[in-house]
Amino acid sequence: MKRIIPALILFFSFCNLNAQVVGENHSNFTKADTLRGSLRPERTGFDVQKYHLKLKVEPENKFISGSNTISFKVIAELPVMQLDLFKNMQIDSIMHRGKELSYEREYNAVFIKFDEPLQKGISDSIQFYYHGNPVVAKNAPWDGGFVWDKDEDSNPWIGVAVQGTGASLWYPNKDHQSDEPEEARLDIAVPNGLMNVSNGRLIGEKDLGNGFTEWSWKVVNPINNYNIMLNIGNYVHFSDEYRDLTLDYYVLPYNLEKAKVHFTEVKDMMACFYKKMGPYPFVEDGFKLIETPYLGMEHQSAVAYGNQYRKGYLGRDLSGTGIGLKFDFIIIHESGHEWYGNSITAKDIADMWIHEGFTSYTEAIYTECRWGKKESLQYIKGIRRNISNQRKIIGDYGVNAEGSSDMYYKGSNLLNMIRSIYDNDELWWKTLRDYTETFKHRTITTEDTEEFFDMATEVDLKPVFDQYLRHASLPVLQLRQADDQILYRWKADVLSFKMPVDVFIDEEEIRLNATSEWQSYETGEELDELKVNDLEFYIETEIVP
Template sequence: MNKLFTLLSLFTWMLSGAQIVGDNHSDYTEADTLRGSLRPERTNFDVHKYHLKLKVEPEKKFISGSNIISFKVEKALPVMQLDLFKNMEIDSIIHEGRTLKYERKYNAVFIEFEKALKKGTLDSIQFYYHGNPLIAENAPWDGGFVWTKDKDGNPWIGVAVQGTGASLWYPNKDHQSDEPEEARMNIAVPNGLMNVSNGRFIGEKDLGNGFTEWSWKVVNPINNYNIMINIGNYEHFSDRYKDLDLDYYVLPYNLEKAKEHFAEVKDMMACFYEKMGPYPFEEDGFKLVETPYLGMEHQSAVAYGNKYLKGYLGNDLSGTGIGLKWDFIIIHESGHEWYGNSITSKDIADMWIHEGFTSYTEAIYTECRWGKEDALKYLKGIRQNIANSSSIIGDYGVNAEGSGDMYYKGANLLNMIRSIYDNDKLWWNTLRDYTKTFKHQTITTADTEKFFDEATAVDIKPVFDQYLRHSSLPTLQLRQADDQIQYRWKADVENFRMPVDVIIDEEEIRFNATSEWQSFETGEELDELKVNDLEFYINSEIVN
């Protein structure tokens, strides 16, 4: 972190566990380009499956094993780029029983085939490696392994890698644009411990060498950074919501507390099913897994470390008290199953598609349980954590996220678009259609803008442009002219236009404001006008 914020702002900045790469800048390195850009060595093949077979040795903080990478060749492929952090040692890379040559550059691995693979070929390689992966100093805000022990002295291990990269611990095509259609994890851990990974539990096997292998399988597309291991002396209990299996893995001394606290999951699912559509990974089930760090949205195995408290570690990020009515990590990280896990941005620069929508799910849940008024108050409250100092969208092709405003400025943007629609039935139908249309897909900001713009007669393209690509808020300028109140927008976007609702003499009136002065006939004075700031996040000023 290279920015100073208040405590609550820091929480907000990091609330999903993502490592923020930084604000937009120009001092990118070749390593950034190798990681963030798409070139033939990456685009000429499509990953179909990862099969991790690893041994984890807690005392040595050491992992070893392989990843079988299955793929389809899209264009002739003489050289393939995969990614693995340079501190991890490569043992060998095998293709059709032969050892392949490779070169390493920063964290990229360029693998040379004896003959270029032909278009349409379905193939695989076995990538053997070992090493001591990066240790996170403050997970989940920096990427790496967490090697710790529970209160009973048992090893308790977790990993968080969003932003830093899944390639810090296993070889893969470390770019969000390509997700494997399925994944298998066979993880060997010391006897007496359990590994919990994504998807369905396949079985356990005593290897006879002091280690037990725990096997899991995912049958849906999954982000690289979501493939996960969680190792501990876990207790398991389960429940169901409709046809969805709910599984929970917690430390033994928290079992009874967890059974009571996790009851909120059913309320959350009921709300999200209604407002956003069915859980997108029913085949893989839903899990909460207790972790030694705060939390992360690991697909079908959500990391939970909020200490069984309401709010965010007992704090309310909105400052309204409303955020203390529910467990922040359960709601936010589970909301990512719809936004971030099911719908994924192709480039990390568009991460607001993950974080803005997921932050809005906090308000959705609030509205389901306690009403729209509380949801609007919550959304207004979290504005205190918005900096408005740099753009939400980052720089493309260099593995750079935009600003932390992607969270709560993104959420307020969505709430404002709902207000512009001025039709709640249309809004919820559009949101459900969005999650259904782009289910299990990687998309761009342009895809999102087009979808929500086409759902309404109002042109909201300038709204997206101002809030996503510029740091400042638009300002509604107001002035008095006899019996008229005149108004216009001052904004970065040329010819900016956006409807805005104001209240005059207790009556709500819509100004279809543009960058040109317009007039509203009224007998009221300008100081009687108030912007509906629960639904519109703007600046306003009185000018001469």
Template sequence: MKKLTIFLTALIIAAAGHAQVVGSNHTDYTEADSLRGALRPERTSFDVLKYHLKLKVEPEKQFISGSNVISFKVENDMPVMQLDLFENMKIDSIMHAGDKLEYERRYNAVFVQFPEALKQGLKDSIEFFYHGKPVVAENAPWDGGFVWTEDEQGKPWVGVAVQGTGASLWYPNKDHQSDEPETAQMDIAVPNGLMNVSNGRFLGKKDLGNGFTEWSWKVVNPINNYNIMINIGNYEHFSDTYKDLDLDYYVLPYNLEKAKEHFTEVKDMMACFYEKMGPYPFEEDGFKLVETPYLGMEHQSAVAYGNKYLKGYLGNDLSGTGIGLKWDFIIIHEAGHEWYGNSITSKDIADMWIHEGFTSYTEAIYIECQYGKEEALKYIRGIRQNIGNSRKIIGDYGVNAEGSGDMYYKGANLLNMIRSIYDNDQLWWKTLKDYTNTYKHQTITTQDTENFFNEATEVDLEPVFDQYLRHAALPVLQLRQADDQILYRWKADVVGFEMPVDVIIDEEEIRLNATSEWKSYETGEELDELKVNDLEFYIETEILE
């Protein structure tokens, strides 16, 4: 069991729906890192309005070719625009108003030069033509890239997973989370007999007369670059609805009947998430599950599903409690990202806990809806076995660096603990839903999140967020017996750390308003009778003589 736990821990840090950490564990940053992660004037001078991809995908050659029309608004006079495209991909031309533009490439950045600076307020577009063999993912989704494979019937089956690695792995864009296109269209030509499924609504298909059929899809809501996606296969389609939301499913034909049975869980999930988090944030684009040759990813309105129609995480329980085997991990976690990660997006990848901590907490939300709060709390405690507490959750800003993989389950435990600090479930659910609605379709920072949850309660949460997000270690509740008193204080990295904690003494739950200074609680009980409520508080304790 221990070996299994260690194996699963390694998986969950990098797995589908879990950011692919690329270059984020080092601190010897290079120009390539800052070109990718920093908001330079060449990036901030324009706001992306739309991407329109028009591509031909050739599975036998593992080759793509075509263009991206990038529509934008000029925010400041702009002589040079920085776009991003992996340097192994070849640029054919970049066109503007009928003229070919000059450009310079540095690492994976492309600096497009205009003959005269584009003026502030102008709405304009360029068309970026390119081709090449995109990076292949050797072990998707744990590394970013294309997956070129075949299904059980020997037909091509193609997927892409690039979170963390970057969407510029396969198409030109402003590859930074702070700027999302307001809409995107994907016209993807694939060999006749295959289907491409992308984000948003299906616009139609067109036989190009050259052995390829073009499948067109359009998103009308803001979308992260890494969520724009293609899925190519011999798909069968079936559909359902939840309230006014269209539910569409694209699966391989030999899994059709299995999928119809297994995907009924989606409606239970939607009922829970609507109640606790608010309506699905992309109703205009619908919700899809698309079967993929890799485990899964939160591709907006076209969630990648590869959990093999099993309960749990590929049939395993990441909490070690048995509770994780009652539901399909990939369906619940990846769909949870539609609210946290896709609708609410961190401006810098360093703040990815905003995606992963909240989405990991949606697993407990679903359990609570289905099986009750006690089961949810047991699950939350169980997933602590996947936390290392060796690196801080928040990464380094401006260099495309994520923080620790603890952003998932330490982040979820932090939220669960804040709920306990609130000590008012009605207030907690209202605050969570208000947060989800307030920042719908926005890019935000950790500070925005801290402020929102802090303002809803009289308890100062600033030191709590600071300790759990910006330091690796847990706070330690130090305890000492002094006659008929129990003395207690916090030992933590944050100077002057204070946080209430609930303990059980003689079967009664007591709230200790602990600070970094010694306080006392009068009781006739011995210290060894005290027990921290560890279902709700994730801390360490230390008994002092």
């Protein structure tokens, strides 16, 4: 325990790692943004229960066709339903109880009119038939779309990455994070000789007799729209297991032996995450790594892997400490999303720090499990070089807009600092495990997260969350020498900001319960002897006269 001084006495510019940042440097929102990001009766009147995609993929033409059967419960009388599908995709028909429905399109929204309003409490479904050439990604996963590539043997190699851009880029759905289907099925037909790998469990393979084979996959857990995925290639498969969890790997044939060695890190990762964060949240659907023609993405139970079997982030260390070269960044980060982002999901994309801040912190968790807390803290400090502190972490609500990409490493540094504020590692890890269990398979808000971690400690964390999430700048610890005293206070955007901070004075670690009012600490030492514990606290300091 640290020595605590009673309050009465003392009183990089970094681009997104693996997803499309929507709304970055964008504030002039349009009606299209509102249609995509807001919740109106046409959306809130029904709760999606299941998506059943049945598609044919033609690589030579970069073309897809088929249907999505959408099962739902009616929450409130529903005369009109809004679904979403990018306007470049053509609608063939929308069927309900054997009858074709009329619809109107506005931007990427589709407004479907029922002959008679659907009544509250019923369960129903529609069949949505469509086709087209989906948007092609220019630089996946940083922009959304299909990746139509070829492997080294000239076989088609296809993937999709649409987080932020929207799953409606390639299939019709209720494209809002607040509503996840309880299950999903994907029947994906691809040219003979190729395999499609999707989320969940493989339940069938069928030669259609027309040069195509249909691969059927089933998901039995709630799943984000952007996580529903296809991966097409000349894949070979091998497997392993950790406890009761199946570990399946789909890679290109010429990388098989390399992958068998490289992917052994997954079991070390699972051992760490089970201990620190709780059990894998989708055991029924298994865990997969799938080699993809783009860097990576956290597709639930079907994690996209494109780090070229290298340590670090494509062989680079994002922390600049050398520690980041001890593990495969994509394996650890994208798999961490199974807990944070896939199991626990932000209701609005404005709160995406709930995904990315916590998942970036899993990199430090894994480092601590493997190489100790000291190296973990050094790694967390090192990744601060990727933080800009130019825009707030939380985005604008209701317009499908994320906040700053600082959500990654400013978010993880915030969590590390809260752990230090707790000053009790047993309590910290229990709270983190309780958080993952309490909100398992749920959609939540920033306020849910703030309240949960605040309730676990006597320290008021509300001003801390408020400053780091809703303001761009860091709080500044102002310091002043006054004879044999050191004076200190916070300067921050949050009114009456307060937060404890640990400092070293003459090599003794001391907790200052600093507020926005000047306080004093009696010491015979000079001000230059005071050092902030900057491995655990991410702040700025200022010497004032």
